[in-house]
Amino acid sequence: MYGFVQDVLADKGGQVFTATSRMNVRDAVRSMNEHGVGALLVVDGSHVAGIFTERDVLRRVVDEGRAPGLTSVGQVMTRDVCCVPAMFSVSDAMALMLERRFRHLPVVDAEGVIGMVSIGDLLRRVSRAQEEHIGQLVEYIRGAPANG
Numbered sequence: 001m002y003g004f005v006q007d008v009l010a011d012k013g014g015q016v017f018t019a020t021s022r023m024n025v026r027d028a029v030r031s032m033n034e035h036g037v038g039a040l041l042v043v044d045g046s047h048v049a050g051i052f053t054e055r056d057v058l059r060r061v062v063d064e065g066r067a068p069g070l071t072s073v074g075q076v077m078t079r080d081v082c083c084v085p086a087m088f089s090v091s092d093a094m095a096l097m098l099e100r101r102f103r104h105l106p107v108v109d110a111e112g113v114i115g116m117v118s119i120g121d122l123l124r125r126v127s128r129a130q131e132e133h134i135g136q137l138v139e140y141i142r143g144a145p146a147n148g
Contacts, residue, residue, distance in 0.1 A: 002129050003116055005093050005107050006086035011125070013116035016106070018043045019052055021074030025061050028052055028073050041116060042077050045048050048113065050077035053104060083108045086115075091136035 019028045019040040028040055032054070042050040052073050060076035061068055083106045084093055097105060097119050107115045 002090035004086065004124050005084060005088045005090060005105075008090065008117050008121050008125050009086065009107060009115040012115075012117075012121055016041050016113055016116050019073050021072060021077065023047050023073045024069055025057065025066070025073060025076065025146070026068040027056060027069045029068065038118065039116070040073075041081075041106055042073055043113075046112065048081055048106070049074065050079045051081050051104060051106070052077045053102075053106075055103075064097060064135060071113075078102075081106060083113070085109065090125055092120055093117065094119070094126070097122070 014096060017035045017037050017040050019042050019092065021042055021044055032038065032040060039051055039053040041048060044054050050073075056076050056078055057068075060066070061071060066076070080098065082100060082102070086107055086109055088127075093105060097103065103119045105117050106113050107117060126133070
């Protein structure tokens with residue numbers, strides 16, 4: 001009903017910001033702030049090693065009292081990364097993210113990672129589709145002949 005994850009990437013672009021597991025947390029957070037993103041995909045060479053998110057910073061760095069300049073991303077990243085194919089439906093992606101309680105979802109094809117979507121990206125897609133549908137219904141109602 002709302003299309004596929006590839007449609008969301010077509011609208012927003014497929015740029016993925018990355019970190020390495022050896023990068024320190026301070027530099028990774030600085031990169032997130034510079035790019036205005038809430039997550040970095042952690043790659044070592046061509047291998048996806050994990051994902052580093054704002055939630056990781058709060059739970060595994062700040063709450064545990066770790067020094068951001070002395071803590072590596074690899075020590076605190078989320079290792080179990082869920083990825084979806086480009087032809088995964090927006091509805092299924094949202095359901096997966098809500099069920100598993102994460103906000104960023106890498107998108108892959110046969111060659112590797114082609115983008116990342118956030119729950120916000122998906123909600124924008126759904127909201128636009130609903131606005132269009134409401135507009136069509138309003139036009140239908142206004143154009144319908146009066147009964148009576």
